[in-house]
Structure formats: C-alpha cells, structure tokens
Amino acid sequence: MAKNSSFIDTIDQIITDGVKKGILHLNNEDEFLEGNLIKLKGKDVVNFGSCSYLGLEFDRRLKDGAIDAIEKYGTQFSESRAYVSIKLYKDLEEHFEKIFKAHVLISPTTTLGHIAAIPVLVSQNDAVIIDHQAHNSIQTACNLLKPKGIHVELVRHNRLDLLEEKIKELKNKHEKIWYMADGIYSMYGDACPVKEIYALMDKYKELNLYVDDAHGMSCFGINGSGYVMSFGALHPRAVLAVSLAKAFATGGAVLVFPDKELARKVRTCGGPLITSGPMQPSALGAALASAKIHLSDEIYELQNTLQDNIQFARLMIKKYGLPIISASAAPVFFIGVSLPKLGYNMVHRMLNEGYYLNLGIFPAVPMKNTGIRFTITCLHTFSQIEKMIERMAHHLTIALNEEEISMNQIYSAFKLPIPSDVQIEEQVVSILNAGSLVIEKHKTIHAIEQNEWDNLLGANGSFDWNGLQFLERSFTNNKIAEENWEFDYLMVRDENNKIILATFLTTAIWKDDMLSHSSISAQVEEQRINDPYFLTSKVVSIGSLLTEGEHLFLDKNSAHWKSALQILFKYISQLQEKYEANNIMIRDFISEDPEIDSYFIDNGYFKINMPNSYVVDDMNWKSTDEYLQRLSSNGRYDVKRYVLRDEDKFEVKIITDPSEKDLEMYYNMYLNVKNNSLTLNTFNLPFKAFKNMISLKQWDITTLSLKTEFDIKNLNKPLAVMFCYVACNNYVPMILGLDYSYHKEYRVYKQAMYSAIKRAKNLNCTKMYMGFAADSEKKMFGAKPRATYGYMQTKENYNLEVLGSYNAFQNKQSTKTKNDIISI
Amino acid sequence: MILSKSEFCQFSLKAKKRLVMEYGELLLDRCFVEEKVCIYKIYEFHVEAIYNAQNNELIKMEPIYSIPLLKYYVTSSRRK
Incomplete structure (x- = not known):
C-alpha cells in the first residue's frame, strides 16, 4: 500500500482524534514551574513525559548562565555563523571538545545538525542504510540525498545480520556505506548495539556510522558524553550527533567528528550552518554552565540518581506485572497496550489520577503496537514512581475490561511470551463472557x-x-x-x-x-x-x-x-x-x-x-440515442467520435466453449494489458482461473474482432476479449485482454467498453460495475465514480517505510x- | 508494593537512603564513639544504618540479619 498523501491524511486523522480526546496538543497552565509538577486542565499532575532526564532545567547555575549571557550580549545575536559567531560559541565548543575529546560543531537543533552534516558527509558514490526506527530527523536529512541519486535504503531495526548482508552487496559498488542509527531509540528506549557495530566497522572498511544519541547525552558516559561514548572513544569512522535539549537542559545540539577536517568541511558547507540563525545568547550561556557541570564529578552524582530511579521503576513495573516492551538502562519506558483505544483510555485515566504520560501511537509505532511511553528523571521521587506504576496497573485492568482487550492480546501484539497466569485468566474470562451472539x-x-x-x-x-x-x-x-x-x-x-x-x-x-x-x-x-x-x-x-x-x-x-x-x-x-x-x-x-x-x-x-470504483447504474434506456442523451456532452462527443464511427467495422462474438488454444490466446491478451499497466500492481492471475471461467455459466465471454474487410494486417484474430461476471442483474467486466496491433488506428479499449455496456443491456442487467482505474474512459461511458476506502492494520x-x-x-x-x- | 530484602540490597547506598527516607520509619538511633547507628523499619524488614558520627555521612545500610547485634543495640541504649 502506498505511503502517499493518504498517509498524511491518516496521521492527521489519528492525531486529530487524540486532540479531540484531550490527550494531544495540550498546553500547560502554570505561571511558574519548579520541580516535576505541571498544571494541565486546571490540575497539577506529575510530569512523566519530560526528556530533561537529569532535572538540570531548574539548576540555579544554568538559569544564571542564561541571564548573564543576556545581560552581556542581549536577547539575540542575529548573524549567520558564516559571518560572525558570538564569543560564547568558541567558549562552548572548547568545553565540548573536553567532554567528547574530539572535534565538535554546535548546531541550533539536532534536526538542523543532521541537515547540515549528512549531505556533506555522504558523497555521490556512497550508499546509506538507515535503521528503520532511527529518528525521523535522520530520515528527513537522508531524504535530501535521494534527489542526487544517492542510494538510500532501510534495514530492519538493530538487525546487524541484515546490515552485514547489505554491506556485502553494496561494498563493491560504493565508496562508503553509512549506517544511520540512534544511540537510544526514542520510542521503546532500547539501545544501539554499539560494540557489535564497531566490530562490523573493523571488519568492513567501507562501513561508516552516523548516530544520533539525543536520549543518551548526559545520562551516560564519561562527562556525560552519552550512551555511544560510554563504550569508549568514538570510532575513527563514526560521526555523532547529540541533543542539548534533553538531559543537557539548554537547547541546541552538538556534532562530534573523529577528525578536524571533517568538522571543518561541515562547518563550511553544511547548509543550515551557513544560512540559518545561530543559537541565541541565553541558550549558549546556560549551555556553558551545564557543560561545566558535565566536566565536574557532579555529573556522576546525577547519572547515579537517574540510574537509581530507572532501576526502581523497572523493579516496580516487574512487581506490578505491566507489559514492558524493552529492557535497557535508558530512562524511556514503553508499556504495551496494543490498540489505540486502550492507549487513549489509559492516558485519560492516568491524567485524572494526576500523572501525565505520553501516548506512543502510529506513525511512531505500528497501530497495533500502541503503548504508554513515559520517562523517568532525577526529579522523580521513588514514591511518585511507585504510585504512578501502581495506578497504571490498577487502571489497566479496568481499561482492558472496558475496551474488551485481553492481556494476552497485548503480549501477542508485541510478540512477547505470554505469562502462564495471563493465559489462564484469559480462558476464564472468555468462558464467563461468552455472549448471546x-x-x-x-x-x-x-x-x-x-x-x-x-x-x-x-x-x-x-x-x-x-x-x-x-x-x-x-x-x-x-x-x-x-x-x-x-x-x-x-x-x-x-x-x-x-x-x-x-x-x-x-x-x-x-x-x-x-x-x-x-x-x-x-x-x-x-x-x-x-x-x-x-x-x-x-x-x-x-x-x-x-x-x-x-x-x-x-x-x-x-x-x-x-x-x-x-x-x-x-x-x-x-x-x-x-x-x-x-x-x-x-x-x-x-x-x-x-x-x-x-x-x-x-x-x-x-x-x-482506494482508487475510485466506477459504476453505471442507469441502464434504463432503449436505444443508442437514448443512451447518448444520458452522457455528458464531452462523453457523447467522444463516444460518437471514437466508438460509433468505427462500430460497424467490429464484430462482437459471444464465446461459449473456446478451445484450449483460443483460451491461451485470450490469456496472452490479458497479459498484454496486465504488463502494460502498473496502476494497480498485482500478481498475474493463473491460467487455471481462465479455464474455470468457461465451466461456469455466470461468466460471459465476448470478443471483439475487426471484420475481414477492415483487417488489412490479416490478423484474423480478436483484438479484445472480455470476461464479465453476471449475477443478480449486475454485469461486472472483470478481465480485459487486448491485442495492440491496431492500437494506432482504432480505440479498441473504448470499443470493448461500449460493447460491454450493450451486452449488459441485452442481458437486462440494471447495474454495471466497471472496476478501478482508467477514470476518464469510464466516465466517458456514463460510469459514476464512487469514492472507495478501506481500513488497514499492519x-x-x-x-x-521502505515503500515510502x-x-x-x-x-x-x-x-x-x-x-x-x-x-x- | 513491598520490596524484599534482596531487592533492597540491589540498590546503591544513596538509593537505599532515599528508599528509607521515603518509605521507612526510624525506630531507634544510638551514638557510639565514631559511629551513629539507626534502625529503621521499611516494608517488612528492618535495616541498620551506620553513619560517621563526625560528619553524619552514611557509611552502610543493610537489612538486619543478626539478632544478637540488634539485641546489642537495644541493650546499649538501656545502658545509656
């Protein structure tokens, strides 16, 4: 199925639904913020959606840093960094070089960082393989490569075996192969297998890594250098992007390069670094203060507190029996609920209980893998964490019942092993709830x-x-x-x-x-x-x-x-x-x-x-003239010009018992049409289906041939064949085969359509289903388009994603x- | 939800202190020459916390496994 404009409509539909239900696009109502309470809908709730994992956003030193920078440099320094950078930039980059022990560039946001770096790093002869759960901002930046003809493809999440297969396939055709990944994945909170990727990089010299460690920054590593760098110095062929808008608590982003030349090139050529505005003094001042904390032992105190909270949350989730989806040391948690209706229900219930949690929903996750995503920060107390999890477990039981979903369904949706007590409970409930239907x-x-x-x-x-x-x-x-x-x-x-x-x-x-x-x-x-x-x-x-x-x-x-x-x-x-x-x-x-x-x-x-389907539902005419009167003026003109003009040159035959040879010819005519159009791309029908049509009286088979005197190419065979299904006064032309020998001279397809309409009339049919596609031709014959849609689940x-x-x-x-x- | 002794022991010293402050109840404290000992009840067990008497820094926090030791703390208090 295409990921096209209707994909945007789908997202619109789902998000708007969430907005209507009062759990998305919320605004807090606090005049003043301190700690982890926020006011939503007139009520103070504990915020379990913040990515400021270390709680530094309220640190006095960061606030003073921002205020001091404003006092010194004003509210903004509005000049492209291509011309002049404010002094704070240089100071901050020096601090980050100490944190990462590598060459760095500061960017106003991680997204702009990707957009600046990726098109510069990836050359025309390179190939890009993106982990399909990599953050949308990486995928957006990689989309910029496609118009240049650079090979970009997706690989299943964290499947290094498949990545290796692709490396083998691509390495002789491309100079470098870039693997794009996240350090900590933002939805399920699972991690990138850094060690194993580095081993692959050592094995294949063509492999390069670009990794977005937005959720790992500050929480892990020496001086808070992030999850990826907690495995040691950056690989010589790896480029790292980290966000300063999460645990670092100031806004902005840093790109980390293994060598100076690469950093210089991105600084010089990276689009947004030339043309977009810089980080503003307040953010730079706060970032400088945060960087100083990162360069002190205090960062380890904060990291340990966060790890204590994460460990406590994991233990509570286990004790309360919640279906957690991944197990890593990250502060991002995802409790599976399977269907959106249960997700909405739960977020609502938890909001009423005084806890704000995120809904993890399509397109971030498949529809059936909806979940409650929450984050843990240093600002949470153990009792806040426990009470939230206890309430979640309490409400999950009630909401499951309300939405007629079982725990079994949740475990199945996420392909998790189903605990034996859940299996038994499921059977008990299904026996008790057997209804009257x-x-x-x-x-x-x-x-x-x-x-x-x-x-x-x-x-x-x-x-x-x-x-x-x-x-x-x-x-x-x-x-x-x-x-x-x-x-x-x-x-x-x-x-x-x-x-x-x-x-x-x-x-x-x-x-x-x-x-x-x-x-x-x-x-x-x-x-x-x-x-x-x-x-x-x-x-x-x-x-x-x-x-x-x-x-x-x-x-x-x-x-x-x-x-x-x-x-x-x-x-x-x-x-x-x-x-x-x-x-x-x-x-x-x-x-x-x-x-x-x-x-x-x-x-x-x-x-x-779905594509419009076409139906002729007015068959209440007695003559060609009456039929023509029912058409639009354009349709009438076209039918006269392209069909009636040549109608007498064609002979229509009703086929009742075709020979095997004729049937093979009809099948090949069908393949002519099938192979000539990808509008609705399906597999070919089997020949056996055509054989079966002959033996069923509901199938009406007609052929259209040029009369001998007009068959100047002496083909002596049909130019069109139609297999139409007749049932309950409906005429359904289902399969069309064409011979294109006279394609330039005659509108054979139009002749065939017209003969089908006449045939339907002769059989006293009251409706004709003309199928999908070929819109203009069908409209010409008076068929009305019917907007058709379906519902899909993956x-x-x-x-x-690959198709997209x-x-x-x-x-x-x-x-x-x-x-x-x-x-x- | 209660934690077992072994689950409690998996936490860092700092986290144990936070757990005791949030969920525990101080039952007695005794001062010795260099150490201060506090006994807390948390969940369904008791923990012994040892602080440096000079700077009040927490040195150790473990569930009490030894009854003679507990008796010693109690009698120490009686002596005082």
Whole structure:
C-alpha cells in the first residue's frame, strides 16, 4: 500500500482524534514551574513525559548562565555563523571538545545538525542504510540525498545480520556505506548495539556510522558524553550527533567528528550552518554552565540518581506485572497496550489520577503496537514512581475490561511470551463472557446456504455464492505461492438467528505497492527481477484481489453491531496469526460513516483511500440515442467520435466453449494489458482461473474482432476479449485482454467498453460495475465514480517505510502506460 | 508494593537512603564513639544504618540479619 498523501491524511486523522480526546496538543497552565509538577486542565499532575532526564532545567547555575549571557550580549545575536559567531560559541565548543575529546560543531537543533552534516558527509558514490526506527530527523536529512541519486535504503531495526548482508552487496559498488542509527531509540528506549557495530566497522572498511544519541547525552558516559561514548572513544569512522535539549537542559545540539577536517568541511558547507540563525545568547550561556557541570564529578552524582530511579521503576513495573516492551538502562519506558483505544483510555485515566504520560501511537509505532511511553528523571521521587506504576496497573485492568482487550492480546501484539497466569485468566474470562451472539466460521462457501449468502451479499459485485465457488476452485492447489489463497467465511447471528454481520476473507500474498504510483511500482518491479517477493506481504483481506464492491454485510440497525465487529476484529487477528500475515485490509466501503471511522481507528486500523470504483447504474434506456442523451456532452462527443464511427467495422462474438488454444490466446491478451499497466500492481492471475471461467455459466465471454474487410494486417484474430461476471442483474467486466496491433488506428479499449455496456443491456442487467482505474474512459461511458476506502492494520510498518522511501523518486522516471486498464 | 530484602540490597547506598527516607520509619538511633547507628523499619524488614558520627555521612545500610547485634543495640541504649 502506498505511503502517499493518504498517509498524511491518516496521521492527521489519528492525531486529530487524540486532540479531540484531550490527550494531544495540550498546553500547560502554570505561571511558574519548579520541580516535576505541571498544571494541565486546571490540575497539577506529575510530569512523566519530560526528556530533561537529569532535572538540570531548574539548576540555579544554568538559569544564571542564561541571564548573564543576556545581560552581556542581549536577547539575540542575529548573524549567520558564516559571518560572525558570538564569543560564547568558541567558549562552548572548547568545553565540548573536553567532554567528547574530539572535534565538535554546535548546531541550533539536532534536526538542523543532521541537515547540515549528512549531505556533506555522504558523497555521490556512497550508499546509506538507515535503521528503520532511527529518528525521523535522520530520515528527513537522508531524504535530501535521494534527489542526487544517492542510494538510500532501510534495514530492519538493530538487525546487524541484515546490515552485514547489505554491506556485502553494496561494498563493491560504493565508496562508503553509512549506517544511520540512534544511540537510544526514542520510542521503546532500547539501545544501539554499539560494540557489535564497531566490530562490523573493523571488519568492513567501507562501513561508516552516523548516530544520533539525543536520549543518551548526559545520562551516560564519561562527562556525560552519552550512551555511544560510554563504550569508549568514538570510532575513527563514526560521526555523532547529540541533543542539548534533553538531559543537557539548554537547547541546541552538538556534532562530534573523529577528525578536524571533517568538522571543518561541515562547518563550511553544511547548509543550515551557513544560512540559518545561530543559537541565541541565553541558550549558549546556560549551555556553558551545564557543560561545566558535565566536566565536574557532579555529573556522576546525577547519572547515579537517574540510574537509581530507572532501576526502581523497572523493579516496580516487574512487581506490578505491566507489559514492558524493552529492557535497557535508558530512562524511556514503553508499556504495551496494543490498540489505540486502550492507549487513549489509559492516558485519560492516568491524567485524572494526576500523572501525565505520553501516548506512543502510529506513525511512531505500528497501530497495533500502541503503548504508554513515559520517562523517568532525577526529579522523580521513588514514591511518585511507585504510585504512578501502581495506578497504571490498577487502571489497566479496568481499561482492558472496558475496551474488551485481553492481556494476552497485548503480549501477542508485541510478540512477547505470554505469562502462564495471563493465559489462564484469559480462558476464564472468555468462558464467563461468552455472549448471546452466535458465531459461524467456515472454510468454504459450500458450508453456507446459497440463498442466504446471495440475499446478503450477492448483489454487491462478483462474489455471489457461485462467484466464490469459482474463486475457491481457481486459487487453491496451485504451484505458485501467490496463486494460493486461504478462504475464510464469518457470519454472526443474534439470539433470533438474524444475521448481523457476514463477510468472506482471503489471505494471499499482495504486492505492497499495489496502490502506489506506477512510477514507484516500476522501480520496485526492477528489484523484483532478482527478488520476486521483494516488498510483498501476506495480507488477510475482506474480499479478494479479484472482486470489488461492498464485501462486508453489517446490520447497523442491530444493537449488537459493535459486538459483531469486535468478533470480526478478533477473528481477523486469529487468521493473521494462523497464516503469519503482516497486514489486514478491510476494504471497499462506499459511504462515509464517521462512527465507523472512529470505531476502526480506536481498534487499531487506519483509513486508506482506494482508487475510485466506477459504476453505471442507469441502464434504463432503449436505444443508442437514448443512451447518448444520458452522457455528458464531452462523453457523447467522444463516444460518437471514437466508438460509433468505427462500430460497424467490429464484430462482437459471444464465446461459449473456446478451445484450449483460443483460451491461451485470450490469456496472452490479458497479459498484454496486465504488463502494460502498473496502476494497480498485482500478481498475474493463473491460467487455471481462465479455464474455470468457461465451466461456469455466470461468466460471459465476448470478443471483439475487426471484420475481414477492415483487417488489412490479416490478423484474423480478436483484438479484445472480455470476461464479465453476471449475477443478480449486475454485469461486472472483470478481465480485459487486448491485442495492440491496431492500437494506432482504432480505440479498441473504448470499443470493448461500449460493447460491454450493450451486452449488459441485452442481458437486462440494471447495474454495471466497471472496476478501478482508467477514470476518464469510464466516465466517458456514463460510469459514476464512487469514492472507495478501506481500513488497514499492519503488524509492523517496515515495508510501508521502505515503500515510502521510494516517493522522492516519483518523478524520476515516468512510466505512464498506454492504458491504465486493470483487471480487478 | 513491598520490596524484599534482596531487592533492597540491589540498590546503591544513596538509593537505599532515599528508599528509607521515603518509605521507612526510624525506630531507634544510638551514638557510639565514631559511629551513629539507626534502625529503621521499611516494608517488612528492618535495616541498620551506620553513619560517621563526625560528619553524619552514611557509611552502610543493610537489612538486619543478626539478632544478637540488634539485641546489642537495644541493650546499649538501656545502658545509656
């Protein structure tokens, strides 16, 4: 799935939801701050969201340093450092050279530091590999490299085995390979394996390291030089960036270089260091005071106090049985809650109890890996820490119950071993809570009564009972992995046997770029030449890759519709585990429903816009003239000009029993179209599916050929073939094959569409589903676009991130094809 | 949530002092020539804290394992 504009919409949707729920974009109301209490919504709460880990922000010496600098130099020194730097800069850099025992540069923020350093450090012939959980600011800076054509790719988090594989692959093609990582990762608080990376750097001379140690600075290392430097002197091929806006408590950032020349080059050429404003006197004055503390033994007192608090917090978390996600010595903690609705609930409850904690939510973590993130500082007392954790454990039990989530689900979502007492408790609860709804699960459509299914979903597209029978026969027992789908059916009834929910699900391998821009798919396909399953994922989806329409029957008039959806969510999660699928897709919703939106988001799904689907729903005409009158003036003109003008030159045949040879020809015509368009990038359909179409009367096969007298190239074969599904008065052209021999002379695709409309009319169909894409052609024939959307959930975002990294190339090579026609 | 003796012992001396100040209760203190001894109750056990009598610096803080030692402290106080 593409990480495109709808990805921004998704973030907007989720953050806005959090703002509405009163837990994001908050403002404190204190007139004066001292200690770790902040006033939010009229109430003093203990702040467990601060990254000022050593509590130095209230230190008298830092405040005096800032005041003194303002007194001496004013509130700002507004001049680019390319021209003149205020004296405090030189003093401060001298202090940092003592702290890091290396060459340093000061930057106003870490983000600007990355933007200054990375484009200078990485040369045209280098390659960049980014840990996919590296901070967004590093990824933003690396995006600047892509337009230059520099090789940039992601690697799974802390997977040095995969990093080594990539080094081997890239080292002969590139001068240097840069690995970009964090010292302490900001969301889960886990650490970079520094020793092991240094060992790799010793093994491969091409490997260089760029590491952002924002959360490690001050908390670890000699003179508070950070987590990375707690392993000894900086590696000669490593560059370090640290933030001064966390434990250092002053704002700003420092870049640390192994040699003077590199530091000089970044100072001279790093964009923001030339053109952006400098750090201001107040921050520089405070930083000088903080640096002096770092150069004294006092820093170790502070580090020890912080470690005591971290150790105490870990012990309390263990004793209260909270599901903590990673275990490191960092002051960042992440308690897993799995779904956003539980996260919102918990943050709310804790705020009411007097504790402010962060919500760790998409896109920082996958939707299903939502959690409560909190930080520990030197300002916390043991009793504050214990009471907060005790309250969290207390409320987690209540909130789990309210949101109908089990501890088991949380452990599963984070792939953590489930404690035995949690497993037993889960079973007890499920037995006690068994409701009045009746759940039917089936593996084949044959287990469901045909009339019942067709009455619920038969008229929505090509997935009536017979259509599903066809799909089951065509997409099972095949040799190729992507041609084998798992089929599952779910029906939920109320106590009166009335259906509340019904749907079918398929589990199959999808191309992750299915909905991406075709230029992105073109690049991905290049990689698939050597690795056919590159950027593919197993997906549990409502509906299938060959069907369109509303696949979910949900009776929202029932009082139990939410419970029925909960059953669906649980069932899908079970299927996801069973089939080891990464993604879940609940798709083809036509009408906007804010209640459904909110319900899906709370349950860990994000909304994605699918391409418009096209439907001709006015088939109530008796003649060509009447039909033309229903079209727009442009449509009427185009149909007359491109279709009716040549209509008599074509012969339309209804095919009932094609020979094997003809069927192979039709299949190749389908491949012509398929290989010519990446608009909806899917795997090829198996030939077996075409064979199965012949034996099912619902499939209407038509061909379009030039009459002999107009076939001047003597092709003597069809130029178009269409496989259309007919059910419940619907006509669904699903597969199109074309021969492009007369592409320049005739608009064969348009002729085929027009003949399909006429065929639908002859069969007395009242609706025609024309599928996705080829928008303008379909509009021309009077098809109406229907905005279609779905809800998606991913176990992990890695493939989405990798796909997102292709976006910058979007316009590099345009691969717009002759036709944007696809058989879905 | 209570800590066990072994969990308490895992903490640094400074943290033990903070734990005792936040969660403990002073039961008795006795001054000797060079040391001051305090007995605290914390959670479900007792700790012995030894301070330098001159500068009041905490030297040691451990759970009491030895009953004779505790008796000695108590009787010392009686003698006084």
